[in-house]
Amino acid sequence: xxxxxxxxxxxxxxxxxxxxxxxxxxxxxxxxxxxxxxxxxxxxxxxxxxxxxxxxxxxxxxxxxxxxxxxxxxxxxxxxxxxxxxxxxxxxxxxxxxxxxxxxxxxxxxxxxxxxxxxxxxxxxxxxxxxxxxxxxxxxxxxxxxxxxxxxxxxxxxxxxxxxxxxxxxxxxxxxxxxxxxxxxxxxxxxxxxxxxxxxxxxxxxxxxxxxxxxxxxxxxxxxxxxxxxxxxxxxxxxxxxxxxxxxxxxxxxxxxxxxxxxxxxxxxxxxxxxxxxxxxxxx
Ligand SMILES: NC(=O)c1ccc[n+]([C@@H]2O[C@H](COP(=O)([O-])OP(=O)(O)OC[C@H]3O[C@@H](n4cnc5c(N)ncnc54)[C@H](OP(=O)(O)O)[C@@H]3O)[C@@H](O)[C@H]2O)c1
Numbered sequence: 001x002x003x004x005x006x007x008x009x010x011x012x013x014x015x016x017x018x019x020x021x022x023x024x025x026x027x028x029x030x031x032x033x034x035x036x037x038x039x040x041x042x043x044x045x046x047x048x049x050x051x052x053x054x055x056x057x058x059x060x061x062x063x064x065x066x067x068x069x070x071x072x073x074x075x076x077x078x079x080x081x082x083x084x085x086x087x088x089x090x091x092x093x094x095x096x097x098x099x100x101x102x103x104x105x106x107x108x109x110x111x112x113x114x115x116x117x118x119x120x121x122x123x124x125x126x127x128x129x130x131x132x133x134x135x136x137x138x139x140x141x142x143x144x145x146x147x148x149x150x151x152x153x154x155x156x157x158x159x160x161x162x163x164x165x166x167x168x169x170x171x172x173x174x175x176x177x178x179x180x181x182x183x184x185x186x187x188x189x190x191x192x193x194x195x196x197x198x199x200x201x202x203x204x205x206x207x208x209x210x211x212x213x214x215x216x217x218x219x220x221x222x223x224x225x226x227x228x229x230x231x232x233x234x235x236x237x238x239x240x241x242x243x244x245x246x247x248x249x250x251x252x253x254x255x256x257x258x259x260x261x262x263x264x265x266x267x268x269x270x271x272x273x274x275x276x277x278x279x280x281x282x283x284x
Contacts, residue, residue, distance in 0.1 A: 006031060008032050040060060043060075134182075138191040196216070
């Protein structure tokens with residue numbers, strides 16, 4: 001297939017773990033790739049590894065910084081007229097409290113708010129895509145969420161698992177809300193749990209946290225296994241018309257009660273709009 005006719009996929013966090021395997025597999029399956037990453041050296045190495053299997057464009061972006069996301073969306077508009085697949089994969093878990101440049105708790109900033117600005121800024125390009133899909137890499141850890149809308153930006157008390165769980169619940173709520181809003185445009189949106197996967201995830205933890213992660217590693221999936229549900233939702237004809245669902249091991253699964261709440265999805269959308277309002281990208 002000529003490069004012009006190939007589908008275009010944008011993937012966040014393609015420089016490591018699940019995202020890297022997803023990017024490599026999509027390249028093999030005939031997609032051209034927009035690699036959105038914060039580390040230029042790692043992105044270069046990935047582009048070398050993909051070689052001439054696909055056309056790749058690197059877009060530098062730190063998802064914790066809304067200014068950086070705004071610039072990335074503008075750059076994508078300047079160079080592309082459509083996107084057929086968006087994989088919101090980048091994510092982190094923090095073992096201590098930290099705030100982004102815009103003063104948003106870091107886990108929520110990267111895992112949800114940066115992706116919210118990116119995704120909503122790209123909807124016109126997804127609309128121009130062919131049967132476009134959005135895939136959100138969430139986690140079974142959404143079950144640990146204690147979701148209080150007024151505690152997401154500056155939590156009164158920091159707990160690593162609750163904060164991470166809240167951000168992963170936000171991924172599912174955002175996916176569901178997008179599914180509803182984008183259905184008339186023929187764009188699908190689904191979320192997934194990749195399983196427990198041996199990646200760099202949690203490598204920045206304190207010594208206790210790292211020891212727990214290291215002990216659990218023998219029970220983890222390989223990144224190749226962990227990427228299968230992302231690849232399935234991104235490319236399988238079986239799910240071409242499926243939207244607003246949550247998947248685990250390439251099968252639909254019912255997420256927590258909170259993850260099915262329309263009320264929470266609406267409140268999260270309203271909060272997110274407020275947080276990003278000063279960073280709306282100028283369209284090309
Ligand atoms: N591993 C698991 O067991 C597990 C389980 C459930 C869900 N997940 C989810 O799976 C997704 C992928 O995680 P992984 O396990 O593959 O972890 P990983 O190997 O640590 O990869 C995370 C990716 O996110 C990127 N990233 C982190 N912060 C960023 C920022 N501020 N701006 C831009 N990119 C950023 C990283 O970039 P750098 O390479 O520059 O660090 C990396 O490419 C995450 O959303 C995670 O929540 C993982």
